[in-house]
Amino acid sequence: MRKFTMTVAGVAMLFGSLITAQVAQAAQPSHDTVVYTQPATPKVKAFDCQGTTGNMGCGPGWFWRDGWRGWACYPC
Amino acid sequence: MLRMTRARAVIAAGFLTIGGMMAGMGSAAAQIDFGTLPVNPNEVTDSTAYVAAAPIQNPQGQPGIEASYSHRDGSRTVTDTILVLGSPEAASAAMGEARGQVSSQVVGTPQVAPVGSGGSIVAGTSPDGTRSIAVLTFTEGSAFTTVEFEGPANDPVPVDLVTEYGQKQAAAIRDALVAA
Numbered sequence: 488m489r490k491f492t493m494t495v496a497g498v499a500m501l502f503g504s505l506i507t508a509q510v511a512q513a514a515q516p517s518h519d520t521v522v523y524t525q526p527a528t529p530k531v532k533a534f535d536c537q538g539t540t541g542n543m544g545c546g547p548g549w550f551w552r553d554g555w556r557g558w559a560c561y562p563c
Numbered sequence: 564m565l566r567m568t569r570a571r572a573v574i575a576a577g578f579l580t581i582g583g584m585m586a587g588m589g590s591a592a593a594q595i596d597f598g599t600l601p602v603n604p605n606e607v608t609d610s611t612a613y614v615a616a617a618p619i620q621n622p623q624g625q626p627g628i629e630a631s632y633s634h635r636d637g638s639r640t641v642t643d644t645i646l647v648l649g650s651p652e653a654a655s656a657a658m659g660e661a662r663g664q665v666s667s668q669v670v671g672t673p674q675v676a677p678v679g680s681g682g683s684i685v686a687g688t689s690p691d692g693t694r695s696i697a698v699l700t701f702t703e704g705s706a707f708t709t710v711e712f713e714g715p716a717n718d719p720v721p722v723d724l725v726t727e728y729g730q731k732q733a734a735a736i737r738d739a740l741v742a743a
Contacts, residue, residue, distance in 0.1 A: 555634075555718075557611065557612035
């Protein structure tokens with residue numbers, strides 16, 4: 488009787504671990520669907536003629552200085 | 564000092580012509596407050612960049628005014644000289660004489676300017692090439708005006724600013740002459 492009980496217990500433990508493993512396996516996606524892309528190379532555009540990204544809202548080809556019209560954006 | 568000498572040389576040429584016309588000068592010049600005529604560059608540029616010097620009334624004995632404005636950085640000046648003569652013909656004659664002198668003071672090519680009557684701009688450099696100079700001349704009725712812009716050789720005054728200034732100056736003269 489004792490031997491039978493030990494056998495049943497051993498089988499139960501074996502199946503139990505297998506069932507748990509299957510459930511855990513089912514919870515995970517079978518394939519990785521996320522598409523990984525390489526990060527783009529940073530691009531920096533120099534806005535003014537001093538090589539910076541601009542000052543006081545001066546656009547490309549202009550820069551901020553005190554000139555004939557006072558403080559204003561002037562062409563490079 | 565160089566600027567003053569050059570400006571006066573240009574204006575002096577006009578004086579030779581208008582000297583004999585003074586007797587025929589109308590009453591308009593006598594009624595105009597010349598001090599109200601010059602346009603401050605700060606009004607045109609919407610800035611506080613320019614500081615006005617004390618104006619010269621009736622420069623070299625001629626009816627009119629000379630006003631000078633210096634940029635706060637000390638590198639630019641605007642000299643505005645307005646002569647109110649006896650007639651439009653006298654103003655035109657004075658302008659013709661003055662332009663003959665401008666060509667020897669500024670190395671540049673004259674170009675037509677939409678300012679007053681017969682407006683012209685000579686933009687270039689001083690004969691020695693050390694300064695940028697633009698001279699605007701025009702008449703408005705019986706008034707002859709010379710505006711000189713002097714600055715660094717590598718930073719000449721924009722022509723559109725010269726034109727804008729001149730148009731505002733011509734309008735101020737026109738309004739004053741009409742009111743006189």
